[in-house]
Structure formats: structure tokens, C-alpha cells
Amino acid sequence: MPLVVRLRSAVCLLGRFPALAGVDLDVEPGEVVLLAGPNGAGKTTLLRLIAGLVPLYSGEAAVFGVDLAVDRRGARRGLALVGHETFCYDDLTVRENLRFMARAGGGQAADADPVIARLGLGAVADLTHAKLSAGQRRRLALGAALVRDPRLLLLDEPHAGLDADGREVLHEIVAAAPAEGRTVLMASHELELARELATREVRVDSGRATAVSPRGALT
Amino acid sequence: MSGAGATHTVGRDRLLDPRVSRAFGWASLVSLVALGLFGLWGAPEDATQKEAQRLMYLHVPSAWLAYLAFGVTALASLLFLWPRTRSMVWDRLAGASAELGVLFTALTLILGSLWGRPVWGIWWAWDARLVTTAVLFFLYLGYLALRRIPTGDPVGAGKRNAIAALIAFVDVPIVHFSVEWWRTLHQKATVFNPQLSAHIHGVMALTLWIGVIAFTILYVYLLDRRYRLAALEDEMEQREVDLAIAARVGTPRDGGTAPDPVEVGR
Amino acid sequence: MGVWREAALVVGKDLRIESRSRVAISQIVPFGLIVILLFAFALDPDRGILARVAPGLFWIAVLLAALLAIGRAFATEEQHRARDGLRLAGLDGGAIFLGKAAAIAVELLVLEVILGAGVVLLYDVNVHGIGILILTALAATIGLAATGTLYGVLAAGLRLRETLLPLLLLPVLAPVMLGATRAFEDGLEGAPGDAWPWVALLGIFAVLYTAIGVLAFGPLWEET
Numbered sequence: 001m002p003l004v005v006r007l008r009s010a011v012c013l014l015g016r017f018p019a020l021a022g023v024d025l026d027v028e029p030g031e032v033v034l035l036a037g038p039n040g041a042g043k044t045t046l047l048r049l050i051a052g053l054v055p056l057y058s059g060e061a062a063v064f065g066v067d068l069a070v071d072r073r074g075a076r077r078g079l080a081l082v083g084h085e086t087f088c089y090d091d092l093t094v095r096e097n098l099r100f101m102a103r104a105g106g107g108q109a110a111d112a113d114p115v116i117a118r119l120g121l122g123a124v125a126d127l128t129h130a131k132l133s134a135g136q137r138r139r140l141a142l143g144a145a146l147v148r149d150p151r152l153l154l155l156d157e158p159h160a161g162l163d164a165d166g167r168e169v170l171h172e173i174v175a176a177a178p179a180e181g182r183t184v185l186m187a188s189h190e191l192e193l194a195r196e197l198a199t200r201e202v203r204v205d206s207g208r209a210t211a212v213s214p215r216g217a218l219t
Numbered sequence: 220m221s222g223a224g225a226t227h228t229v230g231r232d233r234l235l236d237p238r239v240s241r242a243f244g245w246a247s248l249v250s251l252v253a254l255g256l257f258g259l260w261g262a263p264e265d266a267t268q269k270e271a272q273r274l275m276y277l278h279v280p281s282a283w284l285a286y287l288a289f290g291v292t293a294l295a296s297l298l299f300l301w302p303r304t305r306s307m308v309w310d311r312l313a314g315a316s317a318e319l320g321v322l323f324t325a326l327t328l329i330l331g332s333l334w335g336r337p338v339w340g341i342w343w344a345w346d347a348r349l350v351t352t353a354v355l356f357f358l359y360l361g362y363l364a365l366r367r368i369p370t371g372d373p374v375g376a377g378k379r380n381a382i383a384a385l386i387a388f389v390d391v392p393i394v395h396f397s398v399e400w401w402r403t404l405h406q407k408a409t410v411f412n413p414q415l416s417a418h419i420h421g422v423m424a425l426t427l428w429i430g431v432i433a434f435t436i437l438y439v440y441l442l443d444r445r446y447r448l449a450a451l452e453d454e455m456e457q458r459e460v461d462l463a464i465a466a467r468v469g470t471p472r473d474g475g476t477a478p479d480p481v482e483v484g485r
Numbered sequence: 486m487g488v489w490r491e492a493a494l495v496v497g498k499d500l501r502i503e504s505r506s507r508v509a510i511s512q513i514v515p516f517g518l519i520v521i522l523l524f525a526f527a528l529d530p531d532r533g534i535l536a537r538v539a540p541g542l543f544w545i546a547v548l549l550a551a552l553l554a555i556g557r558a559f560a561t562e563e564q565h566r567a568r569d570g571l572r573l574a575g576l577d578g579g580a581i582f583l584g585k586a587a588a589i590a591v592e593l594l595v596l597e598v599i600l601g602a603g604v605v606l607l608y609d610v611n612v613h614g615i616g617i618l619i620l621t622a623l624a625a626t627i628g629l630a631a632t633g634t635l636y637g638v639l640a641a642g643l644r645l646r647e648t649l650l651p652l653l654l655l656p657v658l659a660p661v662m663l664g665a666t667r668a669f670e671d672g673l674e675g676a677p678g679d680a681w682p683w684v685a686l687l688g689i690f691a692v693l694y695t696a697i698g699v700l701a702f703g704p705l706w707e708e709t
Contacts, residue, residue, distance in 0.1 A: 016463060
């Protein structure tokens with residue numbers, strides 16, 4: 001089966017600073033990979049690189065077989081990113097935002113409803129984004145990703161800002177991902193929680209990705 | 220799978236060979252002196268316009284260069300956008316040419332004013348050529364302001380600059396056409412008519428040609444020098460980036476060695 | 486998913502945001518009216534000057550208000566990095582361009598109707614040839630919206646965008662300003678025949694910059 005993500009010596013600049021200074025990474029379909037590392041290690045940049053949002057400076061990078069040096073946009077339809085921001089519009093309601101995302105991703109407006117239910121946003125579905133609490137916004141961010149039915153789910157600090165219920169929802173989604181045919185790449189500081197879900201852990205430090213720890217070796 | 224990094228080399232660090240460049244430098248000096256001689260003494264005084272008319276020998280070549288420089292910027296922008304010829308060389312060239320262009324455009328406008336005032340009694344006139352040149356001046360300013368904003372990705376910034384230059388370039392003929400139309404439709408008794416018609420011949424025409432040639436040589440020489448400066452700046456930036464990368468790649472971590480290719484248990 | 490469907494999606498989204506936030510109607514339109522008012526302070530309302538120069542003043546007010554509308558259109562994409570969301574969704578660049586330009590055009594047309602009424606009332610203008618005025622306004626507005634969207638994305642995300650946008654956009658719009666004003670003058674004087682060539686010029690400008698926008702928006706959007 002072709003690799004979902006393949007990076008070799010990937011270097012990525014933010015301004016003149018090499019946020020990524022040589023990342024080697026392979027991700028197989030159906031994996032749940034945990035990216036662990038200190039702040040400033042480059043985890044966010046790595047996820048954004050894979051999402052095609054930042055250009056590759058040197059090295060090789062391919063997502064779903066699409067060469068990111070040649071075509072940054074090619075793989076976007078198959079993946080979704082949950083970042084620090086929600087990517088939503090303040091003046092639209094939760095339902096409207098999700099419907100927009102669903103249709104923008106090539107789906108139907110109706111795809112939004114099951115996602116609203118799954119994320120427990122039913123109570124606030126008709127509130128505008130501006131009125132949501134931080135925890136609700138995090139769930140919305142997750143929903144905005146799911147509503148496009150991505151094959152690759154990129155999660156950047158998904159636990160941050162979620163309450164206990166929210167974390168349960170997140171846990172359910174990530175745990176169900178392999179069965180739903182999704183691959184998950186998750187950067188998180190909540191190592192205990194994340195390790196429960198991860199099939200593999202990759203250490204990211206100083207812009208480089210280190211060798212792998214297969215799940216079985218974690219104690 | 221192709222890797223990225225093709226456009227990170229600085230590319231050509233100069234436009235002209237050093238000897239050719241020096242030759243251009245001397246040639247521009249000589250031709251400008253010649254222009255001065257012809258313009259001030261060689262060419263006869265104009266019957267109606269008297270001495271002020273001599274400004275034409277600077278004003279017209281200036282205008283020619285204002286538009287030539289813009290054309291060069293547009294052409295370089297096109298070459299940058301075309302994937303097969305993409306190279307930072309074109310972006311640098313576009314920027315250098317624009318800087319020269321804005322100077323010559325300003326010069327054209329000022330000289331035109333200085334010429335017009337004693338001869339026709341007005342600082343400005345609303346004819347197609349002057350107005351278009353004024354608009355061109357602002358288009359240049361906008362383009363240069365855009366270039367000055369630092370952004371992270373040089374190739375991305377280059378694309379933005381190139382598109383901006385081309386959009387502006389496309390507008391120039393439209394501006395000229397619409398203003399010309401406007402003025403011919405609403406022409407009252409107009410005195411101002413800086414037509415360079417066939418009334419110019421003999422020594423005056425020769426002087427004009429010397430002016431055009433002199434300015435063009437000067438433009439090429441200055442363009443090369445400005446380009447070299449830009450290339451040096453880019454090279455310095457490139458070295459900083461390379462150093463930063465090397466520093467980070469060499470940072471010792473857990474094992475202090477380079478990362479192994481990832482093992483995937485299958 | 487077709488480009489037109491995607492564009493319709495974007496227009497719908499932008500107009501819905503406007504209908505909720507009401508920025509155009511409660512801030513930009515009043516701004517235009519204030520400009521119209523200020524012109525009256527600047528020029529003497531008792532000597533018939535205003536009526537004569539009304540077309541020019543009208544279009545200047547529209548241009549200035551358009552700067553605000555364009556800035557606003559791209560500011561909505563900055564909230565919560567919605568821009569990244571749009572990019573990730575994989576929408577076609579040309580479709581986003583058409584959608585955003587269409588939304589701006591709609592807002593501008595509403596603005597023009599209101600400002601037009603304001604000008605007629607305040608400057609005591611006699612209106613003939615409403616047909617040619619409407620056609621002119623349509624052609625000019627499309628050109629205005631297309632060029633504005635193009636420069637809007639160029640400046641979007643840049644540090645100095647608020648001051649850069651006017652500097653970049655206004656010189657390019659000189660032909661639109663010229664054509665729209667002349668066509669309005671001809672229409673109001675009761676000589677609509679003279680206006681047709683100007684309307685044609687506006688139309689060509691609109692088509693040209695719409696085409697450029699569809700092509701160039703995508704790459705520019707990626708670089709923001």
C-alpha cells in the first residue's frame with residue numbers, strides 16, 4: 001500500500017529560520033502517529049508542511065504520492081488539519097460554518113448534521129462562532145476537519161482547551177479513525193492521553209524527526 | 220520524485236561581463252557629454268520656444284526610458300512566472316529596472332513641467348502622454364512599495380511581484396487610450412501640443428537621437444550595477460539561511476547522530 | 486465540483502456574513518454619504534457647481550468606499566485563519582475570485598443606488614437616461630470589483646495592506662473613473678449616444694480584469 005506521507009530530509013523555512021531542518025518520516029495508511037517534542041521543535045510546521053500550507057525549501061515530501069515541491073495543492077482534498085485556530089467565520093453559526101466546509105470540500109450540506117451530533121455540538125449548532133466558548137470552538141475545529149471526510153487527519157495539540165467531555169469525543173474520533181479508513185498524525189503535549197491512542201510515536205526535536213518507537217516498546 | 224531547492228541558488232550574479240560593463244560605463248559618459256555639447260551648443264535655438272526647448276533633449280529620452288524600463292520589468296516578470304524559465308534572476312532584474320524606471324518617470328514629469336512653463340505658460344496639461352506618464356509613476360511607486368515588504372518565501376514573493384507588474388503593465392495602454400479619447404472629444408482651443416512631429420530634422424533630430432542612445436546606454440549600465448547589488452544581497456541572505464540550516468541540522472539531540480530512516484514494522 | 490458552484494458557494498458565504506454583520510450597510514454606505522456631504526462643504530452648493538460635477542464626485546465617493554469594501558472582504562478571511570481553511574478545502578482559485586468579486590460587486594451596486602439617490606437629492610441633479618446610467622454602473626462596478634479583488638488578494642496578509650491597497654489599486658482604476666464619469670455626464674445631459682463608447686471601454690476593462698483575476702487569484706491566494 002502506498003505511503004500516506006513520505007518525507008526525506010525535509011527542510012522548511014519560516015522567514016529565514018529553518019523551522020524544519022531535516023525530517024525523515026514515513027506514515028503508513030491506518031496508523032495513528034504521535035509527534036512528541038518540546039515547544040518550538042517544529043511539530044506545527046511539520047503538520048502545516050504536510051497540509052501543503054507552507055512551501056518545502058529542500059528535500060523531498062510527498063503526501064498521497066503527490067510531490068509537494070511540484071504541487072502543494074494536490075493532496076489537500078484528502079486531508080484535513082485541526083490547528084490552533086478554527087478556520088471558521090465569526091458571523092456564521094456552527095451549522096452554517098460546517099455546511100460551508102462540507103460543501104467546499106466537495107460534499108453536501110447535509111454532511112454537517114452527523115458531525116454536529118458526533119461532536120456534541122447540537123446545543124450550540126445555531127449559535128454564531130463569535131459566541132462560542134473556547135472549548136466549543138475546539139470541538140468545532142475538529143468538526144470542520146471531519147466534515148470533509150479526510151483520509152488523513154492532522155491534529156495540532158487537539159487536547160488543548162478541551163474539557164473532559166471534549167476529550168472523550170476526541171478520543172472516540174481518533175480511536176475510530178483506522179476503522180474508518182483514516183490515518184492520523186497528531187502533535188500533542190498530553191503524552192499520556194495521546195499514547196493511549198497512538199500506534200507509533202515519533203520524536204521531533206530542533207526541527208528534526210528522530211527514530212521511531214514502536215508502540216510495544218513504550219512503558 | 221523531484222526535490223525542492225532549484226530556485227534557491229542565486230543564479231547569475233551579474234548581467235554583463237565586467238569588461239562589457241565598464242565599456243558601457245565609459246560609453247554612457249562619453250555619449251552624455253556628447254549630448255550636452257549638442258544639446259547646449261550644437262543644436263540651433265528654436266525660433267518660437269527659445270532656449271527652453273533644449274529641455275526636450277532630456278525630456279524625450281527620459282520618457283523613452285521610463286517606458287522601456289517598465290517594459291523590461293514586465294518582460295522579466297513574465298519570464299519569472301513561466302515555469303520553464305523561472306529564476307530569481309528575473310525577479311531581481313524586474314526590481315532593478317523598476318527602480319530606474321521610477322527615477323526616469325519622475326525626471327520626465329519634472330522636465331516636462333520645466334519645459335512647458337516658459338514656453339506655454341503652464342506647469343501641466345491634460346494630454347494623454349503626460350497623464351499616462353503620471354499614472355505610470357504611481358504604478359511604479361505601488362510596485363516598489365510592494366517589493367519592499369519582506370515576506371518569508373522568495374519564490375512566492377517573486378510571483379506576487381511579477382503578477383503585480385503585469386497587471387499594471389496591461390493597464391498602461393488602456394489609460395493612454397482612454398485619456399487620449401477623452402481629450403480629443405473635449406478638446407477646446409488647446410495651445411499645448413508637445414507633438415514630436417516631423418518638424419524636427421537636421422541637427423535637432425540628431426541631438427535627439429544622441430539623447431536616446433546616451434540614456435539607453437546609461438540605463439543598461441545602471442541596470443547592471445543595481446542588479447549586482449541585488450544579487451549580492453540575495454547571496455548574503457542565502458548564506459545566512461544555509462548557515463542557519465547547518466547549525467540546526469548539526470544540533471546534537473538524543474543520540475547526537477543524524478536521524479535514521481524511519482522503521483515501519485510490517 | 487464545478488467552478489460556478491464553488492463560486493456560488495463563496496458568494497453566498499460572503500453575502501451571508503454581510504447580512505449578519507451589516508458592515509457594508511452600517512459603515513461603508515454612511516462613509517460614502519459622508520464623502521458626498523463633504524464635497525458639498527468643499528464646493529459652493531449655491532452656484533450650480535455640484536450638479537455639474539456630480540458624476541465625478543459620485544464615482545470618487547464610490548471608489549473610496551470600494552477601498553473599504555475590499556479591505557473588509559479580505560479581513561473576514563483573516564479571522565481565525567479562515568484563509569487556511571479555504572485553502573485546505575481545495576476550492577479552485579478562480580472560483581474563489583469570482584465569488585468574492587461578485588459579493589463585492591453586489592455590495593457596491595447597493596452602495597451606488599443609495600449614493601446615487603443621495604447625489605440626486607443633495608446636488609439637485611436632473612436625471613435623464615436612467616438606462617444608460619444603470620448600464621454604465623454595471624460595467625464600471627464589475628471592473629471595479631474584479632480589479633479590487635485582484636489587488637485585495639495581492640495585499641491580503643501583508644503587513645502594510647491598509648495603506649498599500651489604495652496606492653496599488655487607484656492608479657489602475659483611472660480608466661474606470663474616466664469612463665464612468667464621462668458616460669454619466671453624457672447620460673445626464675441627455676446624450677446617451679455619446680456614452681456608448683465609454684460603456685464599451687468599461688466593459689472591455691471589466692472583461693479583461695475578470696479574466697486576469699480568474700487566472701492570477703489562485704497563485705496569489707496561495708502566497709498569502
